[in-house]
Amino acid sequence: MKRKLNLLPFIIVAIIFFALNAYVLSGLGTINQSTWLSPIFWVFIVGLTFALLYAIQQMRIQGMNRFFQIISHAFLIIFAAELVFAFFLLLGDIYRLLLGLSTNFQPEGFHILGRSNYWVDFAFVMFCLTIALFAYGITQGKYAYRVIKHTLYFDDLPASFDGFTLTQISDVHAGSFTNSKAVQKGIDMINAQKSDLFVFTGDLVNNASSEIAPYIGHFSQIKAPFGQFSVLGNHDYGDYIKWPTEADKIQNLNQLKAYHKELGFKLLLDEHVELHKNGEKIILAGIENWGIGFGERGDLNKALQNTNVDDFKILLSHDPSHWDAQVKNYPSKIQLSLAGHTHGMQFGIEAFGIKWSPVKYRYKHWAGIKTENGRYLNVNRGFGFLGFSGRIGIWPEITVIELKKK
Structure with a gap:
């Protein structure tokens, strides 16, 4: 009927x-x-x-x-x-x-x-x-890249990593780009930061892995002494378009993972790596997308398996709702989490002491630094754009974070 x-x-x-x-x-x-x-x-x-x-x-x-x-x-x-x-x-x-x-x-x-x-x-x-x-x-606004810098202080940061810097971008959404020269300007700004570490927190494409292919030559230019690392976002799984078969959808995801490698990004899929300096280390972990309403795929326990409670940990997790749901109260302290996903809705006001975007009615914390329970979260406003082909008031962001020991 x-x-x-x-x-x-x-x-x-x-x-x-x-x-x-x-x-x-x-x-x-x-x-x-x-x-x-x-x-x-x-x-x-x-x-x-x-x-x-x-x-x-x-x-x-x-x-x-x-x-x-x-x-x-x-x-x-x-x-x-x-x-x-x-x-x-x-x-x-x-x-x-x-x-x-x-x-x-x-x-x-x-x-x-x-x-x-x-x-x-x-x-x-x-x-x-x-x-x-x-x-x-x-x-103009959608390519008006801004470098936003934060200095964060930690009691338990290994001394060798005092002054360590990382650059974060998120939400590239390569399928939305129409101006390769403007994108190159953003890449040049990333490399100009000369950070120790580069991280990308998900959503490389809108739907299909092929969207990043024209820009491999751009993003593969990004280099950092301690490496380039990435995670997947909700759009990377191809959930928002209809595929001829399930096998085609799986192949698309596998191709996207291969493109991460071609870009020079080490894709962290519920796993971690150790970054060593002068005999000391910090943990860099990354999980598959975990977001309320956007697929809870990631396994934090698996990502931190064989790490110690007193290790200094940085987590890459695309959706900031994961931090509220699991990370900020996780038994093994995760000192810094890096997310994206919200784009700041690409529309809002951040001036004259005002910080507002309609996305605040969906996410408790949608941009910038938040601290709670002795742990930090940074939500990047996104490098690209999706849906609305523009940005007003919430500009595309390149985040630079310096770690300092108290």
Whole structure:
């Protein structure tokens, strides 16, 4: 029996979408009262909406394509700008209503032409700035690499490793890249740090191993005296596309593992290595992806097998939810964990003492350093991008961490 489609959610979304656009049009009508404004506005909005629906249908058949990216990004930009415009327009309307009521203004006299042109003009300026901001994020922001440095202090760091540095990147998502010269700029910035150790914390590709092939020559340039190490992320397993057979999916993962080796990365799959210096050592462990809602594959016990409780340990684990679930209270102390996964949602504010992104409502800690129970976690904001082909406020990150002994 065919399941009956529930149209109510679609009807509710359509009504809200129509109401938003009608409200935006009322504000634009305050600025420009041309009779042509309304039909042009609705033709554009309806046309863009149907183009998006068609693009989604084609994507389901053909997979991700350029047409879908262009239409979806155009829709996202316009929709975000409309929300900003409507927000400031609403503030002005509420102020006028309250002002009218406080001066015995009759509600039936409240009409659109009573709006302050200055306030509507301000809302329109914010509308235009939103479009400009998204345009920058798409054309420039996604490759605007930032080097973020942290110095962390430990009581139990072996003395020989005092001043030891590591560079971390995460979430390359090579299938999203369109500018090899910009990617090379990021590689040059990584090598310029001259760190002792390089680590990559997962999501080399979006779906298929072939996505990294054009960039092997770029990422294989990364070198560090103590080596280059990596782990897998949730996207690396090929779980988000349909494969002809299970054997094809397995072959894709095996090929991706081979590409890690070709890049010069030692892939840690629930295992660890010892890094030695002047007769002392630290443990570098890496696990397969373990993330709440994204596959709990990794085995921390296996990764730390044959290590000692008092060993200084660094763990590579793609998803920061693993740190909260297992790592921060693990019986054998893991002094430093390195993760990625969140991308900071590629959108947010980190300025003037403000640190906010919508991803905070999904992850307790989504970027930067966190300390708890005498242990550190660093969440890298990601080197690449996925879904939204851009970054706004949350820029691609190269993390450099220096270990210091207290």
